[in-house]
Amino acid sequence: MSNTTPHPIHAIVAGLCASLVGIGLARFAYTPLVPALIDAHWFAANEVIYLGAANLVGYLFGAFFGRPLARLFSARRSLQGMMLLVAIAFFACALPVSVLWFFAWRFVSGLAGGVIMVLAAGAVLPYLPGARKGLASGAIFLGLGLGIAASGTLVPLLLDVGLRQTWIGLGVIALLLTAISWSGWPSDAVTAPAPANDSAPRARGLGLVYVQYALMAVGLVPMMIFLVDYVARGLAWGTHSASLLWVVYGLGAIAGPVTYGALADRIGLAASNRLALIGQLLAIMVLALDTRATLLVPAIFIIGSFPPGIVPVTLGRVQQQLAGDPSAQGAAWSRATIIFALFQALAGYAYSYLFASTHGNHVLLFCIGGAAIGLALLSEGLWTAMRGLAPRQAME
Template sequence: MTRAADPVPHTPPGPSAARATLAGFCAALVGVGIARFGYTPLIPLLISQHWFEAGQAAYLGAFNLLGYLAGALLADPLARRLPLPLVLRASMIASAIGMLACAWHAPFGWFVLWRVVTGVSGGILTVLAPAAVLSRIPFHRQGAVGGILFGGVGLGIVASGTLVPLLMRFGLSETWLGLGFICVIGVLAAWNGWPEVRRAPVAAVEGTRPGRNPRLWIVIVCYGLNGLGFVPFMLFLVDMIARGRGFGIDAGALCWVVFGLAALAGPMVCGWFADKMGIDIALPLAFALQAGAAALVVAPVPFWLTLVGAAVIGVFVPGIVPLVLGRVRDALPGDPRRQARGWTACTAMLALSTAAGGYGMSALFARGVGYDVLFLLGALAIVLALALDLAGLAFARRR
């Protein structure tokens, strides 16, 4: 899933495959699992402890997504000009500092700065770390290792959902420090695991435009719409459970842990279904399940059904990646280089849609729009992705 940033062959000796895999896992844990998703269970606490108003807390999540977009766009230019291990270490350090800096109950602008910083570093790590690690992994093992790498996102969600209620007994500042301490551990664990990888020249990333391939454009737009559907979960899930539906912060944290455990299993589960059913069935089914789950989470149903909805979405947060990759390969059969460019375009669309969606939904929330409307908007975006994907399948069959 990182072919667009593949290194050139014959890289110099470096750390073992196991150490490189650990480094990539820690990068996902720190840059996305904690620095992005670790913020979600903090939102109701920031509001109840009067650090920020509800709208401000939502905007901070949106600023992180905006930073992620910037980081994804900056990643390749940075890696072509600087040693890759330096870029990756600096990005992990920035994520850790950003979490620690938020322990100070400072003005809103201070938090905007550090949420953007953690977003930028997360975007850089997401683009560059898997490619660096997979350069040390034999081709026949890259699928399994890729699943391990993105398992760091799920572990970060589980860790934040488990630790936040415990750390809050000491205070909100201490909670930020605890999450920051996890990031520091991740930085140290990954420090010597990054291989020295020569980045391919500009030719490896040039021509990333999808061209005139209608099927590829459909995949790109569907992936962006699916990412837009994830935004309410990334920003509001815990707060909606804790305050919106009145279940309390412990119930919100439990829902977030279930979400994270599902995310841990997501790539393996979705990969297995794709192998069994084929991409043409697995991807539309994934869109349909997500749309139903997004609506279920805000429906007036028993709490256990809310957990089911959160788990379904959690599976697809990382699990949608192998399914979309499969559709990209179908759209560009037998052309790995164009497939890599197509995936780069998909990644850019995802970053753009989540950043725009995060800002837009935060603005709506600040103006008093309820959780039910925001989650239903997310469900609608996924329904549009389903309809567009089915239309693309019909177009392909007619051809």
């Protein structure tokens, strides 16, 4: 295999394109398509919701199989193939053949997203200068934020042309981004063979990372799913105001990855993680307890920054715990991704059940999400107490 190394900026752009295609568009572009799918009578309302879960299920499988796929084909070829697969899935979804057909392609797009999440950063970051890896990691995961923003801006514009044309347009965009990224992956970015003890965490602080990442997943779900409905119906502000505030959420999602990554470079990963949790907790409290637009707008911006912003910080913490062992880092990041995806999916179903059981009590769901974030913040002290006199560096 050739040992071609692209320019670092091209490598970062490749990572950004991958996260935008595999997660930003493949997952978040579906949300504004839900009403259109129902109104066009492609599927029944309950089937549309069921099809939305297919991407999350596929994402779990992708997180499991990302590293074995990279060992079989190389990370570079796997990432190229997964981006192409998402584009094909978009084109396939332009044809409402059946529920099974649609489920299969939504599952495939989720699987590709899981593989991309596990492999993209590990394929790029080893070839970048260490002093700015937090910022570079944030730039790679900027695609998540761009996808959230596109779900509230680009997709509605495409829908004005037509539902089938929207799916085709998303496929064309995915193909274009795939072409831009194609030669940006380092061709020697093959993950090294895993050591025999690959699955055993070699740092005590890694357990804390997993616990906090799971709690973050539980904490961010209610705002991600129910924010628009809360503004439109809960506050009775209407769909126009709800759409505007979803754009604010999207702007926060764009700012989050790069801001959190740069903050990690400046004050350290552990401190930036704590600061992110504190900011998120305060913003959720404002959302749950206040209805003034002057406070809700900045709170929603901060809330939007969290889901994509915490990804580069958590990745950095995983790599810090296992410094010098890229194979162990890849295995640990894969586990972290699986844990996050699992708890996010379980939380989504649990919140949906609570929402129905409480006749649409948005504030209760926000409070539960805030409690999960609070537990994540408190978990460092609890972790120290549970492990006794743990060395300080294990917690950093």
